[in-house]
Amino acid sequence: MTTGTELPPPGQLPEVHVDPSMLRQLAESQVNVELDTGDMILNLGPQHPATHGTLRLVVRLDGERVIAADPVIGYMHRGYEKLTEFRTYPQITTLINRIDWLSSFANEVPFISGAEMLMGIEAPPRAQYIRTALTELSRIATFLLFLGEMGLQVGAITPAFYGFRDREYVLNLIEGVTGGRFHPNFNRIGGLKDDLPWGWYSECRSTMAKVLASCDEFENLVVGNPIFEQRTRSIGIIPAELGAAYGVSGSNIRASGVDWDLRRDGKPYLPYNELDWKVWTHPDGDSFARYWVRLQETRESARMVLQLLQQMPAGPVMAKVPRIIKVPEGEVWVNTENPLGEMGYYIVSKGATGPFRVKIRSASFSNVSILPWMLRGVYVPDIITILASLYFILGDIDR
Amino acid sequence: MIAFDIGWGTTLAIKAIIVLAIVPLTALILGYVFLLKMMSHMQSRLGPMDPGGFHGWFQLIGDGVKFMQKEDIMTKEADRRVFALAPAVVVLSTFLVFVVIPAGPRLVVAPLDVGIFYALAVSSLSVIGVLMAGWASANKFALLGALRAAAQLIAYELPLVLAVVGVVIQAGTMNLQGIVGAQQNGEIFGWGGLGQPYILTQFIGFALFMIAAQAELTQPPFDMPVAESELVAGYMVEYTGFRFLFFFIGEFGTAFAFSALAATMFLGGWSVPWVHGSAADVLGPLVLFAKVMLVAFLMFWARFTYPRLREDQLQALAWKWLIPIALINILVTGVLKVAF
Amino acid sequence: MKREIKGMLTGLGVTFKTMTKPAVTVQYPHEREDPPTRARGVIALKEENCTVCMLCARQCPDWCIYIEGHKEQRPPRREGGRPRSVSVLDRFDIDYALCMYCGICVEVCPFDALFWSPEFEYSESRIADLLHDKDKLGEWMQTVPEPEPLEQGAVSK
Numbered sequence: 011m012t013t014g015t016e017l018p019p020p021g022q023l024p025e026v027h028v029d030p031s032m033l034r035q036l037a038e039s040q041v042n043v044e045l046d047t048g049d050m051i052l053n054l055g056p057q058h059p060a061t062h063g064t065l066r067l068v069v070r071l072d073g074e075r076v077i078a079a080d081p082v083i084g085y086m087h088r089g090y091e092k093l094t095e096f097r098t099y100p101q102i103t104t105l106i107n108r109i110d111w112l113s114s115f116a117n118e119v120p121f122i123s124g125a126e127m128l129m130g131i132e133a134p135p136r137a138q139y140i141r142t143a144l145t146e147l148s149r150i151a152t153f154l155l156f157l158g159e160m161g162l163q164v165g166a167i168t169p170a171f172y173g174f175r176d177r178e179y180v181l182n183l184i185e186g187v188t189g190g191r192f193h194p195n196f197n198r199i200g201g202l203k204d205d206l207p208w209g210w211y212s213e214c215r216s217t218m219a220k221v222l223a224s225c226d227e228f229e230n231l232v233v234g235n236p237i238f239e240q241r242t243r244s245i246g247i248i249p250a251e252l253g254a255a256y257g258v259s260g261s262n263i264r265a266s267g268v269d270w271d272l273r274r275d276g277k278p279y280l281p282y283n284e285l286d287w288k289v290w291t292h293p294d295g296d297s298f299a300r301y302w303v304r305l306q307e308t309r310e311s312a313r314m315v316l317q318l319l320q321q322m323p324a325g326p327v328m329a330k331v332p333r334i335i336k337v338p339e340g341e342v343w344v345n346t347e348n349p350l351g352e353m354g355y356y357i358v359s360k361g362a363t364g365p366f367r368v369k370i371r372s373a374s375f376s377n378v379s380i381l382p383w384m385l386r387g388v389y390v391p392d393i394i395t396i397l398a399s400l401y402f403i404l405g406d407i408d409r
Numbered sequence: 410m411i412a413f414d415i416g417w418g419t420t421l422a423i424k425a426i427i428v429l430a431i432v433p434l435t436a437l438i439l440g441y442v443f444l445l446k447m448m449s450h451m452q453s454r455l456g457p458m459d460p461g462g463f464h465g466w467f468q469l470i471g472d473g474v475k476f477m478q479k480e481d482i483m484t485k486e487a488d489r490r491v492f493a494l495a496p497a498v499v500v501l502s503t504f505l506v507f508v509v510i511p512a513g514p515r516l517v518v519a520p521l522d523v524g525i526f527y528a529l530a531v532s533s534l535s536v537i538g539v540l541m542a543g544w545a546s547a548n549k550f551a552l553l554g555a556l557r558a559a560a561q562l563i564a565y566e567l568p569l570v571l572a573v574v575g576v577v578i579q580a581g582t583m584n585l586q587g588i589v590g591a592q593q594n595g596e597i598f599g600w601g602g603l604g605q606p607y608i609l610t611q612f613i614g615f616a617l618f619m620i621a622a623q624a625e626l627t628q629p630p631f632d633m634p635v636a637e638s639e640l641v642a643g644y645m646v647e648y649t650g651f652r653f654l655f656f657f658i659g660e661f662g663t664a665f666a667f668s669a670l671a672a673t674m675f676l677g678g679w680s681v682p683w684v685h686g687s688a689a690d691v692l693g694p695l696v697l698f699a700k701v702m703l704v705a706f707l708m709f710w711a712r713f714t715y716p717r718l719r720e721d722q723l724q725a726l727a728w729k730w731l732i733p734i735a736l737i738n739i740l741v742t743g744v745l746k747v748a749f
Numbered sequence: 750m751k752r753e754i755k756g757m758l759t760g761l762g763v764t765f766k767t768m769t770k771p772a773v774t775v776q777y778p779h780e781r782e783d784p785p786t787r788a789r790g791v792i793a794l795k796e797e798n799c800t801v802c803m804l805c806a807r808q809c810p811d812w813c814i815y816i817e818g819h820k821e822q823r824p825p826r827r828e829g830g831r832p833r834s835v836s837v838l839d840r841f842d843i844d845y846a847l848c849m850y851c852g853i854c855v856e857v858c859p860f861d862a863l864f865w866s867p868e869f870e871y872s873e874s875r876i877a878d879l880l881h882d883k884d885k886l887g888e889w890m891q892t893v894p895e896p897e898p899l900e901q902g903a904v905s906k
Contacts, residue, residue, distance in 0.1 A: 052549055074553075074720065101810040104851035136902065165629050165717030168764055171452035175773055182785070189787040189865065195851050203856065205903040207787065231714070231763045236753035237630055238716050324902030390553070391633065391719045451764040455774040714764045715757070 017250060020269035020289070026255045049077060054393070056085045062397065063404025065378070069385065069393065076393060079385035081378055086408040094368040099125055099199055099335060102364070107193040109372060110406040112155060113148035113349040115184065118197040121368075123279045124344040124357045125199045128337050135281070137201035137327040142280045143214075143318045144184065144196065146311040149349040150221055151180040153308040156401050157225075160301055161232045163398035164241050169232050176224040179217045186210055199335055201328035211319055218312045225309050233302065242298040246384055246396035249295065256383075257376030260351030262400060265303045266295035272347035279346055285317050297399035304401070336363055350374055350406055370409055374402030424518045428507050432500075436661035437469050442702070443709040444661075445469070451713050476657075479650035486547035487647065495545060496648065496655035498538030503662040505531040510669045511586050513679050513693030514686070524585035525577065528670060529570055532625070532663065536562045539634070542656075543644035554643020557720055558627060558634035564727040565624035565631070571735035572617035575742040576607050576674045585673055593680035604682040608675040613738045615675045617731055622667040623708060624723070626660065630715040631723055665701060668708065672700035786897045788867035789850045791881075792843055793889035798862035801836035805854035805863060813847035814854060815840060843886060845871075846879040866892040 018024050054067040064085035070077045090109065094102050106121055107114040119141060126133065133141070158173015181191040187206055188194035196203050232238050248258060250266045263270060271289040273282040290306040292299035337359045345354030351373025358367040377400050385393055445468060449456030461467025483492055509524045511517040521527050536559055543555020577583055580591040588607075595605025608615050624631035635643040645656050672678060678700070679693030718726065775782045784790065801818035817840040822832045855863045866889050873879055881889075 050549060052553075097810060098808070100853050100856075101808070101851075104810055104849060104853065161716060165632065166715055167448075167629070168452050168713050168767075171454065172767075175453050178773075185788055186785040187787070189785075189789040189852065190850065193849075193851070203852075204787075206900040207785070208898040208900055210900055227763055230759045232716075232760075234756040235716065235760050236756045237718055239756075240722055241716060241719060322902055324904070326904045389719060389721070391717075447768065450768040450772060453767050453770070453773050455772045455776065458776060710761060710764065714760045 017267045017269075021275045023270050024251045024254045024268060026251060052390075062402060065397075065402075065404055065407070067381070067393070067397075069390075071390065074389050076385050076388050076390070079382050079393070081381050083375075083378065083404075083407050086404045088405075088409065090370060090409040091368055094365055096364070098364040099337065102368070103197055104193070104195050106370075107195055108405060109370065109409055110152075110348065110350055110353070110374075110403050111192060112403060113152040114192055115144045115148040115188075115194045115196065116346070116348045117353065118195075119145055120279070120344040120346040120348075120353055121355045121357070122197040122199055123346070124342045124355050125337050125359075125365075127342050127344065128340045128357065128359055129199065129331075129335075130338075131200055131329050131331065133201040134326050134329055135323045136205075136325040137329075138281050139318055139322050140187075140202055140206065140327065141197065142282065142285075143315050144187065144194070145280065146315050146318070147180055147184055149311045150308055150315075151177050151184070152349045153304050153311070154180065154221070154224065156304055157228045157232070157301070157308070160398040160401075161228075161238070163394050164238060166232065166235070166238070169228060172224065172227060172231070176221060179220055183210070183214055183217055186213065198328065199337075200331040201326070205327050214315065214319060218316050221312045222309060225305060225312075228305060233305065239298060241391075242301065242395055242399065243294075243296055245297045245388065245392050246399060247295045248380065248384065252383070253295075253380065256380040258351070258380055259373050259376065260347070260349070261303045261307060262300055262351065262377055264289065264291045265299035267291055267293045272345060272352055276345060276347070279344060284321070285314055287314050287317075297395050300399040300401070334363065336361060337365070345371065348373060350401065350403060351377055353406075372406045372409060374404075374406035378402050378407055428504055428518060432504055432507055432662045432665075433473075433658050435665040436658045437473075439661045439665050439705055440469050440657075441466060443705060447706070447709060448713050451710075473654060476654040477651050481652070482649050484547055484647060488545040488547070491541050491545035492647075493652070495538050495542035496652045496659070498541060499535045499659040500655045500662070502531055502534035502538065503659045503666060505534070506663070506666040506670075509585055510666065510673065511589060511679060511693075512697050513690040514586070515690055516679075516693060517586065520584065520586050522582075522584050525573055525583050525588070525670070525674065528585075528666075529566075529573065532666070533562070533566055535659065535663070538659075539644050542648070546644070546647040548647050551644050551646050554634045554646070558644055560720065561627070561631060561634060561723060562625060564724055565621045565731075568617050568727060568731035568735050569621035569625060571732065571739060572614040572621060573674065574735075574739050575611050575614040578739070578742045578746050579607060579610065585678070588674055589678040589680050592677040593682055604677055604680065606675065606677045611675060611738075611742070613734065614742075615671070617735050617738070618671055618675070619704075619707065619711075620731065621727075622671065623711060624727070626664055626667065626708075628664075628708070628712045629717050630711070632717050633720050633723060664705060664708065668701045668704040669697065671704045672697060676700045676704070784867045784869065786867065786894045787865070788869070789852055789865050790867040790869040791845070791865075791871060791889050791892075792848075792855060792886065793864045793866050793893050794841055794883065794886035795862050795864065795890055796838060796841075796883065796887055798860045799838050799841065800860055800862075801838055802859065804857050804859065808853050808857045810851060810853065811847045811849055813844040815842040815844070838883065841883045841886065842880050844880045846876050864890065864893040866890075867894065868892045 049070050049072045052069050052071050054069065056064040056066045066082040066085065067079060068082060069079045090105065093105060097105070103118050103122065106117045109117050154173050154177045158170040161169030184194055185191045187210060188196040248262065248266045250263070250268050253263045253266050254268070269289055269291050274289060287310055290303050290310065292303050339359055339361045341356070341358045343354060343356045345352050352371070353373050354371035356369040356371070357365050360366040384396060388396065445456045446464070457465025457468035459465055460471050483489060506528050508518045509521055509528050511520070539558045539562070540555050543551045543558070546552070576588060580588040582588065582591070592606055593604045597603060597605055597609065627634050635645065645653060648656060679689065679697040681692065681696055684692055801816060803816055806812070806814040806816045816838070818836050818838050820834045821837050823835050825832055852865065855865055868889065
């Protein structure tokens with residue numbers, strides 16, 4: 011169902027052969043919708059409950075079918091890359107929490123890993139384990155919200171509340187360690203700011219049990235529901251090769267059958283290879299597959315956190331770093347498997363207390379770029395389903 | 410009921426006042442119990458707790474007052490007269506349905522012989538109101554919602570009517586009092602203790618009626634016209650203040666009306682088998698209310714659990730599944746009625 | 750067909766079961782949920798430790814800390830010594846309308862003059878009242894909790 015060609019083996023991305031007909035297909039799907047007259051032009055404007063923020067989607071409709079769609083982004087551009095030019099590393103860590111605000115701890119990790127690589131220091135093992143645990147907790151938090159709100163976008167109002175309710179437990183855990191529910195600001199060059207408070211292990215274990223129970227609830231309420239299946243199966247199919255051509259990453263490409271996960275296949279940045287976990291894929295590539303993959307990944311993350319707690323090494327959480335940190339000259343590219351997809355930072359340092367230039371590669375920007383191709387020929391309600399299943403955050407698109 | 414002659418004018422006035430007072434009251438009760446409290450508890454939260462002190466019972470009344478005192482905004486491009494009339498048409502159809510619902514052996518505003526036929530006919534007037542609202546709003550989202558609503562409401566009229574035909578065949582009359590009487594005096598295999606509520610024999614009809622009623626009320630899983638996450642209230646999006654209040658009363662009043670019709674046709678309405686005469690006049694409204702709450706509970710339970718069907722899937726369900734099943738139900742009922 | 754009907758019914762079961770269990774709402778003004786000890790609620794100032802080094806004001810990403818101080822001469826510690834010059838704090842304001850609650854100021858202070866407190870109920874009706882001055886920041890010191898013990902395996906500093 012994906013392309014008819016064979017899928018690559020695990021750990022490899024599909025090779026992209028861009029033949030001329032595909033180029034024309036890609037070009038045709040980019041239509042300057044504003045200039046055409048005739049069929050109705052609907053503006054799913056910057057303020058709309060379905061667009062997860064300030065995304066503007068200009069669609070040209072023929073009755074209820076979409077002829078062409080054009081996403082207009084930039085309503086939330088905050089100038090992150092410019093901001094980083096004038097700030098020091100701790101200050102930037104504070105700011106980049108707010109790029110993907112639902113899984114904010116995960117945004118800091120590639121940046122701090124990059125700075126540590128430039129300095130040539132490595133965080134102690136306990137710090138790395140706690141970093142991994144907090145990253146997986148952020149993944150669980152954001153996926154719980156996804157599981158709830160995709161149900162909401164499809165029309166069921168109750169799963170959204172369950173998603174938020176269960177997310178609260180995870181946020182309380184993160185607040186117990188870092189002091190902040192949404193913006194932890196916990197990574198430091200060389201390790202972490204602080205260690206875990208007493209009682210966190212048991213609280214974490216009970217919360218993970220609740221998360222696993224909640225995933226079962228979502229399975230019964232949403233995934234098993236035939237109406238949900240009717241609304242999401244065969245809607246918004248992303249062929250594997252096309253997805254790779256557009257740079258779609260994360261659960262979206264895994265739902266198209268590609269067995270690619272930067273936690274396992276990329277440059278190692280956290281001790282994932284010391285844990286026993288698996289990468290979940292689904293062959294279909296439709297919206298149902300994306301929901302299903304994220305549900306399984308939530309469960310997998312919960313199991314990973316339980317393993318991390320068991321194997322947590324003892325020791326310090328901060329390496330020996332000078333008091334005023336000046337990162338030596340150099341350039342580094344670090345990309346990680348964030349909940350939304352592949353997030354990367356290209357840091358150029360000229361030896362000062364702050365970077366010279368940071369380029370932020372955010373996952374949602376590439377995930378959203380496939381929308382003009384994907385939305386041709388679907389019904390208006392399917393636009394909403396597809397937007398929900400791609401799961402982008404506006405802060406991540408616009409930075 | 411009244412032992413002295415008071416003339417038809419006064420009777421008419423009293424009946425009109427009763428209907429006008431009861432409809433918003435029922436809308437309020439349904440709205441509070443199911444929309445505010447039951448939905449909240451199904452979503453693991455509490456709903457309003459502070460207004461009025463005891464579990465927030467005053468919330469909807471306060472909301473009503475708030476809506477009444479809001480500014481009456483109409484966009485410049487909107488068609489003024491049609492825009493203003495649309496909510497009135499929707500609410501009118503709700504009021505008209507309440508006219509035939511019996512609450513006791515003598516407690517009915519107009520015991521029409523074509524009772525159920527009249528009720529269903531008049532409830533489909535709201536389609537006009539919805540179309541008027543969507544078109545006059547001069548808003549593309551409203552228009553999309555109104556067109557979806559028109560298609561949906563007309564499509565689901567058929568299963569609604571056909572589901573009722575089975576009950577009419579079994580009762581032998583379209584008069585709602587007659588249907589209640591037939592259930593009260595009926596027997597299940599010779600035992601008259603529970604009467605013969607038609608839900609036992611017309612269970613398919615009951616299921617069809619509930620599904621079709623859900624669609625007629627544009628409630629999930631059939632709420633494409635009012636899809637909150639896409640069209641944000643669809644055809645009602647440009648309405649504020651007391652005009653929106655009319656739509657709200659219309660929606661929940663009609664929910665009560667359909668639940669009352671279902672309770673009357675399938676559960677026995679106001680009747681309890683061993684209570685007759687004047688005692689039934691007193692007990693009847695309470696019994697009817699309890700049965701309506703039960704039926705409404707089922708309706709709202711489905712509303713809060715299921716996602717919504719897409720327009721074409723919705724239409725496919727009506728035309729390809731519900732109508733054939735309804736026709737088979739009528740066939741089987743007719744054959745069994747003649748045979749036994 | 751059977752799978753579909755079963756799917757519809759399990760969904761109904763989930764909502765019904767949730768309805769019978771108690772709600773998770775904490776009714777805020779009447780009941781309170783206490784935030785964890787480390788929660789970043791408000792910053793408290795211990796004035797006697799502050800030496801007006803300006804590190805916090807410089808490192809704040811939002812520049813929401815306003816510090817003014819002057820130098821004073823104090824008598825020498827021993828007979829025949831030089832008079833010592835001491836920095837005295839005149840003004841230490843934190844503008845909580847700008848504060849991001851990032852904690853960099855608390856972290857960089859070399860003299861432990863700033864502390865986190867989990868207090869969060871200090872909203873005002875005027876934005877100007879969100880500028881907490883030296884005395885108010887000193888009052889917050891009473892709400893600063895003791896640092897809690899760490900989990901097993903941690904190395905205490």
